[in-house]
Amino acid sequence: xxxxxxxxxxxxxxxxxxxxxxxxxxxxxxxxxxxxxxxxxxxxxxxxxxxxxxxxxxxxxxxxxxxxxxxxxxxxxxxxxxxxxxxxxxxxxxxxxxxxxxxxxxxxxxxxxxxxxxxxxxxxxxxxxxxxxxxxxxxxxxxxxxxxxxxxxxxxxxxxxxxxxxxxxxxxxx
Amino acid sequence: xxxxxxxxxxxxxxxxxxxxxxxxxxxxxxxxxxxxxxxxxxxxxxxxxxxxxxxxxxxxxxxxxxxxxxxxxxxxxxxxxxxxxxxxxxxxxxxxxxxxxxxxxxxxxxxxxxxxxxxxxxxxxxxxxxxxxxxxxxxxxxxxxxxxxxxxxxxxxxxxxxxxxxxxxxxxxxxxxxxxxxxxxxxxxxxxxxxxxxxxxxxxxxxxxxxxxxxxxxxxxxxxxxxxxxxxxxxxxxxxxxxxxxxxxxxxxxxxxxxxxxxxxxxxxxxxxxxxxxxxxxxxxxxxxxxxxxxxxxxxxxxxxxxxxxxxxxxxxxxxxxxxxxxxxxxxxxxxxxxxxxxxxxxxxxxxxxxxxxxxxxxxxxxxxxxxxxxxxxxxxxxxxxxxxxxxxxxxxxxxxxxxxxxxxxxxxxxxxxxxxxxxxxxxxxxxxxxxxxxxxxxxxxxxxxxxxxxx
Numbered sequence: 194x195x196x197x198x199x200x201x202x203x204x205x206x207x208x209x210x211x212x213x214x215x216x217x218x219x220x221x222x223x224x225x226x227x228x229x230x231x232x233x234x235x236x237x238x239x240x241x242x243x244x245x246x247x248x249x250x251x252x253x254x255x256x257x258x259x260x261x262x263x264x265x266x267x268x269x270x271x272x273x274x275x276x277x278x279x280x281x282x283x284x285x286x287x288x289x290x291x292x293x294x295x296x297x298x299x300x301x302x303x304x305x306x307x308x309x310x311x312x313x314x315x316x317x318x319x320x321x322x323x324x325x326x327x328x329x330x331x332x333x334x335x336x337x338x339x340x341x342x343x344x345x346x347x348x349x350x351x352x353x354x355x356x357x358x359x360x361x362x363x364x365x366x367x
Numbered sequence: 368x369x370x371x372x373x374x375x376x377x378x379x380x381x382x383x384x385x386x387x388x389x390x391x392x393x394x395x396x397x398x399x400x401x402x403x404x405x406x407x408x409x410x411x412x413x414x415x416x417x418x419x420x421x422x423x424x425x426x427x428x429x430x431x432x433x434x435x436x437x438x439x440x441x442x443x444x445x446x447x448x449x450x451x452x453x454x455x456x457x458x459x460x461x462x463x464x465x466x467x468x469x470x471x472x473x474x475x476x477x478x479x480x481x482x483x484x485x486x487x488x489x490x491x492x493x494x495x496x497x498x499x500x501x502x503x504x505x506x507x508x509x510x511x512x513x514x515x516x517x518x519x520x521x522x523x524x525x526x527x528x529x530x531x532x533x534x535x536x537x538x539x540x541x542x543x544x545x546x547x548x549x550x551x552x553x554x555x556x557x558x559x560x561x562x563x564x565x566x567x568x569x570x571x572x573x574x575x576x577x578x579x580x581x582x583x584x585x586x587x588x589x590x591x592x593x594x595x596x597x598x599x600x601x602x603x604x605x606x607x608x609x610x611x612x613x614x615x616x617x618x619x620x621x622x623x624x625x626x627x628x629x630x631x632x633x634x635x636x637x638x639x640x641x642x643x644x645x646x647x648x649x650x651x652x653x654x655x656x657x658x659x660x661x662x663x664x665x666x667x668x669x670x671x672x673x674x675x676x677x678x679x680x681x682x683x684x685x686x687x688x689x690x691x692x693x694x695x696x697x698x699x700x701x702x703x704x705x706x707x708x709x710x711x712x713x714x715x716x717x718x719x720x721x722x723x724x725x726x727x728x729x730x731x732x733x734x735x736x737x738x739x740x741x742x743x744x745x746x747x748x749x750x751x752x753x754x755x756x757x758x759x760x761x762x763x764x765x766x767x768x769x770x771x772x773x774x775x776x777x778x779x780x781x782x783x784x785x786x787x788x789x790x791x792x793x794x795x796x797x798x799x800x801x802x803x804x805x806x807x808x809x810x811x812x813x814x815x816x817x818x819x820x821x822x823x
Contacts, residue, residue, distance in 0.1 A: 208816070228580040231385065231555070232813040238584035246585045252592045270511060270520040279524045292529040292607055296536040299600050303540045303593055307547060310589045311574070314582045316550065320575020329578050330555040332385035332812070 198367040200226060201350050202325055203336040203359035208234045211334045214357035215240045218336070221353045226339040229329035248306055255305025256298045263297035264290060325365055337365075378472055378814060381656035385812045392804045393556055395652050397565070400801055403651050408797050414790030421783020422497065430500055432780040438773035439763045443781040444494045445611075446755040447788060450636070451491035452534065452608055453629075453751060456601055457637025458484025459541055462548075463597035466590065472665055474810040475657040479648060480641045481545040482803070486795040487640070488538045490788035495530070497784060526610035533607040540600055544593045547586070550576050552804040605633040612758065619688075619699025619762035624680055631676035635721075636751035638670050642744035646737055648800060657806055660735050667734035670747065674725045677754075681722070698765035700757040709774060710761045717757050720750025 203218075205211040211234065218225060219240075228237060271277065272285030282289070311317065329335040336359070338350055345353075351362050383391070400408075425432055435442055458480040465473035496505050507514070509531045511521050521528050553573035560566040576582070609629035612620035642663065649658040684701035697704040705714045724746045728734045733743070760775045799805070 229578040230580060230583060231389075231578060232551075232809040233583040233587050234580070234813075237580045241580055243581055243584055246588050248585055248588050249592055252596075266511065267523045271523055275517055275520055277522075279522060282524065286524075289524040292526075292603070292610075293523055293532045295599075295603060296529075296532040299596050300536040300539060303543055303596050306589060306592060307543050310547075310585055314585055316574040316576065316582075318571050318574060321570075322554075322573075322575040322577035324558070324577060327558040330551070330558045330576075331389045 199340040199347075200325060200365045200367075201338045201340060201347065201354060202361075202363045202365055203338075203354035203357065204326065204328070204361040204363065205334040205336065205358065206332075206360050208237075208334065210358040211336070212236060212240055214336065214354075214359065217357045218338075218353055223338055223345060223350055223353055224342050226337040226342070229325055229335040229337065231330055231332055231334070234334070248310060251309045252302045252306035256302030258305070259298040259301030260294055262301070263294040267293060323367060326363070333360075376659075376661045378475065378659070378661065379657055379811065380659055383656055383815060385815050388806075388808050388812050388815065389555055389559070391654075391657070392552075392806050392808050393559055395800070396556055396802060396804060397559070401651065404797060404801060407793065411790050411793035411797060414786050415794055416790070418783055418785075418787020418790050421780045422493075422787050425497055425780055425784060426500075426502060430498060432778060434776045434778045434781055436773055436775070438766050438771050439760060439775045441763065442760050442775045443756075443777055443785060444498050446752065446759055447785050448491050448494035449608055449629075449755045449759075450752050451487045451494075451788065451792075453605065453633035453636045453755075454640045454748075455484040455487035455491065455537075455541075455637065456605060456630070456633035457641045458482070458487075459537075459544075459597050459601040460634055460637065461641070462544060463594040463601065466594040467598060471814050472662055474814060475654075475806050476641065476645060476662060476666075477810075478545075478548065478803075478807045479645060479800075479805050481541060481548070482796065482799045483641060483644060484541050484637075485538065485545060486792050486799075488534065488541065489795070490792050492534060492538070493784070493788055493791070495527075526607060526614050529607045529610060533604045537600060537604045540593070540597055544590075544597060547589060547593070548807055548810075549803065550574050551578065551586075551809040552807065554578065555808055556804065602630055605629045617762050618693070618695040619701070619758065622684065624683060628677065628680035631673045631680070632751060632754060635670060635673035635677055636748060638666050638673070639744040639747035639751070642666055642670075642740055643748065644796065646741045646744070648805060652800065652805060654806065657811065660737075663737065663740050664731075664735050667728050667740060667743075670725060670744075671728050671734075674721065674728075674747070678722045681718075695765075695767065698761075700761040704765070705757070705761055708765075710757070710764065713753055713757050713761065717750055717753040720746050721754060724750075 203214065205214060208230070211228070211230070215225065215228065215237070219242075225241060228241065230237065267290045268285045271279075276284040278284075325337045326333065326335045336354065338354070340347060340350070343350060347364075354362050379388075433442070433444065458477075461473045461480045462477040465477075496502050499505050499508065506512075509521065509528070511523075512518075550573055553569050554576035557566065557569040557573045560569055606626040606629065609625035613622055613625040615621060645658055646663070649655055681701055684699070688696040688699055688702045696702060698708070699705065700714070700717075705711070708714075725743055727739070728743060733739045764774060765772055
C-alpha cells in the first residue's frame with residue numbers, strides 16, 4: 194500500500210532538552226504535529242501552544258446535573274410520590290437528603306469528566322494507536338513533524354531537529 | 368544528566384534511569400510467577416475455598432447460622448464491613464489527598480494502595496450483601512428502582528441507604544481513578560510485549576494510549592479534578608459509615624465524635640495495611656529502590672498522627688461517658704465497666720494494639736526499621752478490628768434490662784465468611800501484583816530527574 198503520511202521524528206532523551214527543542218523548532222518556522230512523551234512533561238503544552246483543557250467545566254456541569262437529579266429524585270419520591278412519616282420529620286426534609294446528594298454529585302461529576310476525557314482523547318478499548326515510535330512509552334520523547342503541513346524541505350526539517358538536541362532523527366510513513 | 372537535591376532524601380535509590388523504571392516494573396509482569404507468589408496464591412485460594420463453603424451455607428441456611436442473638440443483632444459481619452472499608456481509605460488518601468498536597472513520595476506507593484482500596488471495598492461490600500440473606504435481591508431492595516409495591520421507595524432518611532450510595536460511589540470513583548492511572552503503564556507493557564496474547568490483552572487494556580502531549584495535558588487535569596472529588600468523598604464514606612451508629616440511640620454509639628474519629632481510625636488502619644502489603648511486596652518483587660526507608664518512615668508518621676487522633680477520641684469517650692453520670696454509659700466500649708467487665712480482654716486488646724504498641728513509633732529507630740514497622744502494622748490491623756468489635760458488640764451486650772444482657776459467641780460461619788473475604792482480598796492482590804504494574808511507572812519516571820539518587 195502506498196503510504197501517504199510522512200513524519201520526521203526527533204527522538205529526545207531529556208525533558209529539559211525537549212522543552213528547549215520545541216521552542217527552537219517553532220522559532221525556525223516548523224509546525225510541530227505532536228510530541229509524544231513517556232510521562233507528563235510540565236510546561237510542554239504551553240510551549241506547544243495548546244489551550245487549557247475545559248474538562249474542569251465539564252466536571253462542574255456533570256456535578257451540577259448530579260446534584261439536581263439527586264435532590265429531585267429524593268424530594269419527589271419521599272415528598273410527593275409516596276409521603277411517609279419517618280421519625281416525625283417533614284416529608285421532604287433537606288438534611289437527610291444531603292449525603293445521597295453529595296455522593297451522586299461526585300459520582301456523576303467523576304464519570305462525566307472521565308467519559309468526556311476518553312471521548313475527546315480517543316481512548317477506547319480496542320483502540321489502535323498510531324505509534325510514531327515504540328520507545329515513547331518507555332524512556333524517549335518523540336517530536337513528530339508532518340511533512341505535508343510544512344513548506345520546508347525534508348532535509349531542512351531534519352537539520353533543524355538535529356540541531357535542536359535530538360539524539361536521532363528518523364522518518365516514519367503511515 | 369541527573370540533578371539531585373542535597374536537602375531531601377532521594378525518593379528512588381540505586382541511580383535508576385527512566386529506562387530502568389520500565390525494566391524493573393515490567394519484568395514482574397512479563398516473567399514467570401515466582402515460587403513465593405505461587406505459595407501465596409495457594410494459601411489465598413485455600414482460604415477462599417474454605418470461606419466459600421461458609422458463604423454457601425450462609426446463603427443456603429440463612430443468617431441464623433451466625434452466632435447472633437436477640438440482644439446482639441449485629442456482630443462480626445458489620446465489624447468486618449467497617450474494618451474493610453476503613454482499610455480501603457489509605458489508598459484514596461495516598462492518591463488523592465497527597466496529590467493535592469504535592470507529596471511526591473506517594474508516587475511509588477499509590478498504585479498498590481489504590482488496588483488495596485478497591486479490593487478492600489469489594490470485601491466490605493460482601494458483608495451487608497450477605498447479611499440481607501437473599502443476596503440476589505440486594506440491588507432491588509437497596510436502590511430506588513420502580514417496583515410493584517406502589518412504587519414503595521427506599522428510605523432516604525436512613526444511614527444504611529446512605530451507605531449504599533457512599534460505598535458504591537467510592538468504589539466506582541476509586542476504580543476509575545486507578546484505571547486512568549494504569550492506562551499509560553499498560554501502554555508501556557503493550558509496546559514491550561513479545562507474545563500475541565499479552566499484545567492483545569495489554570493493547571485492549573491500554574485503550575489506544577499514545578502518550579501525546581495533548582492527552583497528557585488533559586490527563587493531568589483529570590487526575591487533579593478526580594483527586595479533588597475523591598478527597599471529600601473519602602472523608603464522607605467513613606463519616607457515613609459512622610452514621611450507622613451515631614444516628615442510633617444505643618449508649619456508646621450515639622456520639623457526635625464518631626465521624627472524625629472513624630475517619631482517623633480508617634486512615635490509621637489503612638496505612639497499617641498498606642505497610643503490611645508493601646513491606647512484603649518490596650522484598651518479593653525486589654522494589655527496594657522504589658519503596659525506601661524514607662517511604663516507610665513517612666507512612667509511619669501518618670500512622671502516628673492518625674493513631675494520636677484515635678487515642679484522643681478514646682480518652683474523650685471515656686471521660687465524657689463518666690462525666691455524664693448516666694449509668695448506661697458505664698457499659699459502653701470506653702468505660703470503667705468495659706475495662707473490668709466480661710469483655711475486658713477485648714477492651715485491653717484494643718488499648719494495647721492501638722495505643723501502646725503503635726506508641727513505640729515515636730522512636731525513630733522503631734519507625735525506620737522494616738521489621739518493627741511490619742510487626743506494628745499487623746498489630747494495628749488487629750487492634751482496629753477489635754475497635755469495631757468493641758464498639759458494636761460491647762455496646763449491644765449490655766442492654767437496658769439486665770435480664771437481656773448477653774454475650775456474643777461466633778460460630779464457624781462467622782469466622783468462615785471473614786476467612787472468605789481475607790482469601791478474596793489476597794487472591795485479588797496477588798493477581799494484581801503479577802499482571803498489573805505495581806508501581807505507577809509514568810509518575811515515577813517524571814521524578815527520576817529531580818528525586819533519584821545519583822549514579823556513581
